[in-house]
Amino acid sequence: MxxxxxxxxxxxxxxxxxxxxxxxxxxxxxxxxxxxxxxxxxxxxxxxxxxxxxxxxxxxxxxxxxxxxxxxxxxxxKPYKGEVLNAIVSQVNQQGFMAEVGPVNVFVSRYLLPKQFKFNPSGVISCWSDDMDNRIERGAKVRLRIQGTQTYPTKIDAIGSIKEDYLGLI
The missing domain is CATH 3.30.1490.120 (RNA polymerase Rpb7-like, N-terminal domain)
Structure with a gap:
């Protein structure tokens, strides 16, 4: 916020x-x-x-x-717990994905993704996709909710979720 x-x-x-x-x-x-x-x-x-x-x-x-x-x-x-933010996906792996909200890095675990999303490591571009071919890949825009933050002396990291209504791909 x-x-x-x-x-x-x-x-x-x-x-x-x-x-x-x-x-x-x-x-x-x-x-x-x-x-x-x-x-x-x-x-x-x-x-x-x-x-x-x-x-x-x-x-x-x-x-x-x-x-x-x-x-x-x-x-x-300074983001706070429960806040809904728009982010850009920067990395995707089988554990989840990292997104950037300005200078803040937000990790969204695979457990905080909707159940219909499956990891797809096909070829060069890894992504999380669902049955309707919605793809969370590098560069995608997502709306997420901050679940928690960790403040360090030089940065803030956060954990996010897209497992609720009105969250996910934009």
Missing amino acids: FFLRELTHLVSLQPSQFTHDVEEQLRRRLHAEVEGSFSGRFGYVISVVDVVSIGAGLVLPAQGAAQYQLTYRAIVF
């Missing part, structure tokens, strides 16, 4: 970057450093919406650089 969060970040400026518009330099550095980054507590920072405040600069001894604390609002993405 997407959330609007107020976060803080420390930005350092070297003496060569002290120009007449320090605030603009700080805003650019903030966007470059935090957009696309991951925080285990808040999730993936998708976009910085605006800067709420810029703290007073603190000169770092023996370096000459200044460090500023910026408070900003950002859109963050």
Whole structure:
């Protein structure tokens, strides 16, 4: 799910970057450093919406650089249990398939697929298919429900299911 969060970040400026518009330099550095980054507590920072405040600069001894604390609002993405998401299948094997929801990898086990799907390892492209020739293969779009998440210091992984009504191939 997407959330609007107020976060803080420390930005350092070297003496060569002290120009007449320090605030603009700080805003650019903030966007470059935090957009696309991951925080285990808040999730993936998708976009910085605006800067709420810029703290007073603190000169770092023996370096000459200044460090500023910026408070900003950002859109963050962190999936939660029970959420329904659209995903793109990235890998298929006899244990199930992996799908990507933006930066999050979701594994759907064969036990969390509808019973009519059977693994078909024919030829170069492996897939899960049913009697009506619906195929879950690499690149297919699926709608899934998050069954659980695991947060690591640098990423989030999840387990998903397509075994309910209105879930599955899109």
